[in-house]
Amino acid sequence: MTPQAINFIKLIAPYSFLFFGIVVFILPYYFLAKYHLWEKFKIKLTPVFVILFLSASLAPSILIAVYGYNLSKYVLVKEAKGYLENASYTLSNNISSFFNKRINEIEYLSNMYSVFTPVLPVADNIAQDVINNLKEFQQKESSYKLLGLIAPNGKPLALTSTQWRGQDFSTQDYFIGAMNSDRIYFSAPTIGTVDKQPELVISRAVRDLKTKKLIGVIFGIIDLRKVGEITHYTIMRSIAEKRYIFVTILDEGGLLLYDNGMHFTRYLKERMSDNEVYQKVKRDSPGNREKDSQNKEEQKDAPFATSGLIPFSKEYGYVGGVQIGIDPNLVFNRWIILVSIPETTVLEGLQEVKTRFIIVIIAIVIFIPFFAVSLARDFLKPVYELHRGSEIIGQGNLEHRIQVHTGNELQELAEQFNLMADNLRNSYTILEEKVRERTRKLEEGKTELENVHNYLVQKNKELGIAYERLERLDIMKDEFVSTVSHELRTPLTAIKEGVSLIMDRVLPGGISPEQERVLNIAKKNIERLETLIQDILDLAKLESGRMKMVKHEQQIQRLIEGFVPTMMPLVELKKLALKYSLEEGLPNIYADETRLLQVLTNLVGNSVKFTDSGGEITIKVRRSASAGMVEFDIEDTGKGIPQEALKRIFEKFEQVDREVKPGVKGTGLGLSICRQIVEAHGGKISVASEMNKGSRFSFTMPVFEPTIVYQDIFRQFADEYKQRQEKFVISLVLIKNYQHILDRYGQTWGKVLTDDIAQALQEKIQRDDRLVKLDSGSVLVLVKTSGNNYEQFAEKLHKLTPGQTHFYDKEEVNVELVAGEVFFPDDGEGEQALLELARNRAGGKK
Amino acid sequence: MSVEKKVKTILLVDDEKDIAELTRMRILSLGYNVILAGDGEEALIKIKKEHPDLILLDVKMPKLDGYQVCKAVKSDPGVKDIPIILFTASSRHVMELGDRALELGAASCIKKPFDSKDLLEQIKKLIG
Numbered sequence: 020m021t022p023q024a025i026n027f028i029k030l031i032a033p034y035s036f037l038f039f040g041i042v043v044f045i046l047p048y049y050f051l052a053k054y055h056l057w058e059k060f061k062i063k064l065t066p067v068f069v070i071l072f073l074s075a076s077l078a079p080s081i082l083i084a085v086y087g088y089n090l091s092k093y094v095l096v097k098e099a100k101g102y103l104e105n106a107s108y109t110l111s112n113n114i115s116s117f118f119n120k121r122i123n124e125i126e127y128l129s130n131m132y133s134v135f136t137p138v139l140p141v142a143d144n145i146a147q148d149v150i151n152n153l154k155e156f157q158q159k160e161s162s163y164k165l166l167g168l169i170a171p172n173g174k175p176l177a178l179t180s181t182q183w184r185g186q187d188f189s190t191q192d193y194f195i196g197a198m199n200s201d202r203i204y205f206s207a208p209t210i211g212t213v214d215k216q217p218e219l220v221i222s223r224a225v226r227d228l229k230t231k232k233l234i235g236v237i238f239g240i241i242d243l244r245k246v247g248e249i250t251h252y253t254i255m256r257s258i259a260e261k262r263y264i265f266v267t268i269l270d271e272g273g274l275l276l277y278d279n280g281m282h283f284t285r286y287l288k289e290r291m292s293d294n295e296v297y298q299k300v301k302r303d304s305p306g307n308r309e310k311d312s313q314n315k316e317e318q319k320d321a322p323f324a325t326s327g328l329i330p331f332s333k334e335y336g337y338v339g340g341v342q343i344g345i346d347p348n349l350v351f352n353r354w355i356i357l358v359s360i361p362e363t364t365v366l367e368g369l370q371e372v373k374t375r376f377i378i379v380i381i382a383i384v385i386f387i388p389f390f391a392v393s394l395a396r397d398f399l400k401p402v403y404e405l406h407r408g409s410e411i412i413g414q415g416n417l418e419h420r421i422q423v424h425t426g427n428e429l430q431e432l433a434e435q436f437n438l439m440a441d442n443l444r445n446s447y448t449i450l451e452e453k454v455r456e457r458t459r460k461l462e463e464g465k466t467e468l469e470n471v472h473n474y475l476v477q478k479n480k481e482l483g484i485a486y487e488r489l490e491r492l493d494i495m496k497d498e499f500v501s502t503v504s505h506e507l508r509t510p511l512t513a514i515k516e517g518v519s520l521i522m523d524r525v526l527p528g529g530i531s532p533e534q535e536r537v538l539n540i541a542k543k544n545i546e547r548l549e550t551l552i553q554d555i556l557d558l559a560k561l562e563s564g565r566m567k568m569v570k571h572e573q574q575i576q577r578l579i580e581g582f583v584p585t586m587m588p589l590v591e592l593k594k595l596a597l598k599y600s601l602e603e604g605l606p607n608i609y610a611d612e613t614r615l616l617q618v619l620t621n622l623v624g625n626s627v628k629f630t631d632s633g634g635e636i637t638i639k640v641r642r643s644a645s646a647g648m649v650e651f652d653i654e655d656t657g658k659g660i661p662q663e664a665l666k667r668i669f670e671k672f673e674q675v676d677r678e679v680k681p682g683v684k685g686t687g688l689g690l691s692i693c694r695q696i697v698e699a700h701g702g703k704i705s706v707a708s709e710m711n712k713g714s715r716f717s718f719t720m721p722v723f724e725p726t727i728v729y730q731d732i733f734r735q736f737a738d739e740y741k742q743r744q745e746k747f748v749i750s751l752v753l754i755k756n757y758q759h760i761l762d763r764y765g766q767t768w769g770k771v772l773t774d775d776i777a778q779a780l781q782e783k784i785q786r787d788d789r790l791v792k793l794d795s796g797s798v799l800v801l802v803k804t805s806g807n808n809y810e811q812f813a814e815k816l817h818k819l820t821p822g823q824t825h826f827y828d829k830e831e832v833n834v835e836l837v838a839g840e841v842f843f844p845d846d847g848e849g850e851q852a853l854l855e856l857a858r859n860r861a862g863g864k865k
Numbered sequence: 866m867s868v869e870k871k872v873k874t875i876l877l878v879d880d881e882k883d884i885a886e887l888t889r890m891r892i893l894s895l896g897y898n899v900i901l902a903g904d905g906e907e908a909l910i911k912i913k914k915e916h917p918d919l920i921l922l923d924v925k926m927p928k929l930d931g932y933q934v935c936k937a938v939k940s941d942p943g944v945k946d947i948p949i950i951l952f953t954a955s956s957r958h959v960m961e962l963g964d965r966a967l968e969l970g971a972a973s974c975i976k977k978p979f980d981s982k983d984l985l986e987q988i989k990k991l992i993g
Contacts, residue, residue, distance in 0.1 A: 509884065513887055516884065
């Protein structure tokens with residue numbers, strides 16, 4: 020791996036991690052979202068899925084991060100090791116070269132002095148020249164502590180320092196070693212005796228060039244601190260780069276020669292033969308490897324041996340080592356250089372990488388929620404789109420279409436929705452068209468209607484005017500009829516009274532029978548005129564509806580028995596027989612007694628008129644075929660009425676057979692009045708006749724029915740309230756202990772009792788107030804509240820209730836009465852509702 | 866202090882002069898004294914002046930009508946004990962009239978044109 024590649028990897032590792040993280044995390048998400056693979060693969064956005072998805076996205080990123088970190092570390096360590104290797108080779112070269120230079124110098128000196136052999140032992144000045152020569156060398160090369168030439172006897176011939184003068188060198192190993200060989204002698208490193216610094220001596224015997232006679236030994240003491248200096252310069256670059264390399268130089272025995280991280284006082288005193296790297300280097304040294312014939316090629320170079328992370332000196336670090344040279348004769352060649360670099364220094368660059376990773380991971384962790392939200396949004400986008408679309412369509416924008424292309428049910432739903440909107444829009448368009456059409460037609464119709472309306476308004480106005488005029492005319496007619504009848508009656512009264520005065524012979528002077536006959540005719544015609552006027556007046560009232568029928572419960576038997584005697588004078592005068600027959604158990608009827616008698620009088624009178632003497636008139640009363648009615652038949656044995664006259668017989672001024680009996684003349688209004696009265700009661704009048712056999716007039720009257728009576732009265736009173744604001748009270752009087760009375764004394768007596776009480780109540784009320792026996796046991800009283808009507812009644816009623824004593828065949832019966840009252844219109848206006856309310860207030864239950 | 870039986874006086878109030886005259890003749894025949902008044906005002910004057918034993922009063926009259934006269938008589942302590950018979954031609958209000966007449970203190974009410982017999986019976990009943 021080239022350094023460039025390493026640098027490149029080192030540079031891009033964290034970013035590649037980021038890049039891969041993005042690719043691994045974002046791209047799948049992007050494609051899943053873009054092509055709606057969620058839906059395609061039917062992925063549901065459950066929390067488990069989200070966690071799995073995020074983990075799956077994050078895991079490769081983290082793996083890449085870890086790999087990148089380890090790669091960076093590997094690269095850094097590799098680089099560090101390479102650096103160590105370089106440094107140790109350079110160092111070994113430098114040291115080697117330093118010592119070779121010194122060897123050459125000593126060789127040179129040895130050769131040089133071998134030329135001057137003869138002069139050496141004789142003269143001190145020669146020695147002085149040698150000393151000067153050596154000093155020159157020492158000045159050139161500061162690593163020499165001392166240079167000197169020693170005589171074969173061990174006495175120094177020349178020394179660059181005077182300190183050593185007179186000392187015997189014969190026992191020094193470098194003297195002995197040099198004397199015994201013709202080669203450079205390298206002493207082992209020692210601590211200098213004078214300066215107590217580590218040193219090393221290079222020596223060489225000096226022999227005469229020709230005679231080979233030993234002249235002496237040349238030697239140089241080299242300050243070993245110079246090695247430290249060399250080391251220092253060599254690793255100067257790394258120091259500048261703040262990459263602290265520790266260099267340790269050991270001799271072949273493991274003795275510490277130099278260490279740039281330690282104090283020099285330890286030099287040559289400590290032995291590091293146990294060091295793993297040292298041993299490894301020593302084991303692989305050229306001397307040892309010579310035995311291994313297979314590795315001959317590598318013998319040239321000292322191997323760089325490395326070990327892993329081992330404890331060395333104070334710190335853990337990467338350590339490597341090399342043996343300086345391969346020539347085993349030179350001591351320094353067997354030295355071993357160990358270089359180490361602390362882990363912290365190596366991994367300093369890694370810290371930066373680590374920081375980058377952490378930043379990227381934090382960034383990703385921060386971005387994950389955003390991704391998650393974005394993810395969820397993308398997931399929900401079709402749903403949201405549906406929701407929004409349905410809302411827009413719902414607000415009436417029928418042009419809006421929902422865009423969902425998920426290819427699943429949602430899209431189907433959206434399409435259905437769009438279809439619905441289409442239909443709605445179409446329907447709406449059609450509807451709008453129809454509405455426009457209708458509106459147009461309506462407008463047309465409206466105009467037409469307006470015209471009609473205006474026309475109607477106009478007509479209505481006209482009608483109103485006409486009606487008012489009619490009303491006025493009607494009133495005028497009534498007034499006219501009333502006035503006329505009054506005005507007619509007054510003179511008639513005068514005439515009648517005058518005739519009567521004469522005929523009654525009130526005045527003095529008599530009258531002749533002739534005169535009396537004339538007066539009688541006059542009187543009869545006066546009476547006829549009186550009747551005519553009365554009939555006209557009655558008919559006018561009946562026709563205008565102004566004649567109020569004062570209806571009450573009527574007992575037919577009592578009515579007929581009262582009526583018949585009033586007709587007797589007329590009947591007897593004509594020698595007729597008047598009979599009546601009543602059906603058994605006839606119900607009471609509901610009629611205006613006066614008017615009913617008027618009808619009977621008219622009809623019977625008619626029969627009398629048209630029946631010859633000896634004839635018979637019969638009044639028959641029976642139940643009618645029509646429900647709730649009683650039929651009155653007046654039959655005679657008279658002449659009969661011609662068929663063609665029957666139809667018109669009830670018309671005004673219609674008289675049949677004027678010629679039948681001269682002198683018997685009616686007004687022609689009687690039957691008309693009868694019809695009006697009967698119809699005002701809700702009945703019907705009819706006639707049947709057979710010539711020369713007789714006629715039969717029939718009319719019906721309603722059966723008395725308390726509820727109808729009540730309705731009748733109620734409506735009448737309510738009408739009057741509308742006209743005159745006359746309020747009224749409905750008072751329901753109940754016999755509280757009625758059931759008990761019925762049980763004890765029976766139905767019949769109960770009715771009698773109710774009648775008695777009704778009678779008693781009847782006496783307490785005014786003429787205009789009305790009373791209804793609602794059913795056996797209860798009486799309804801309607802009292803107008805105008806004036807003090809009601810107060811008086813209430814007071815009387817109060818006296819009547821609660822207890823009354825009645826007698827049942829001399830037995831005293833206590834009758835408890837209760838009353839419930841309701842006010843019209845204050846308590847309501849419905850007849851049934853008011854009746855119920857009154858019943859509630861009376862405390863009675865139906 | 867006359868021992869002879871005093872003839873009773875009847876005041877007949879009616880604006881119809883002919884009727885009044887005929888009625889007077891009828892009543893006179895019964896032995897009563899009759900004075901006439903043509904309207905309500907005249908009637909009140911004559912009542913004060915003559916103090917009749919009975920007043921026959923037509924309801925429908927110009928100026929004061931019969932009701933007003935009746936009311937005035939009954940509220941005057943001097944003459945309030947004089948019985949009054951009201952009569953009217955209006956059949957429409959005869960019932961109403963009856964009630965009202967009695968309310969006002971009239972003795973009775975008869976319908977016009979009256980049956981002479983009926984009238985005479987009423988008079989006899991009231992003043993003998």
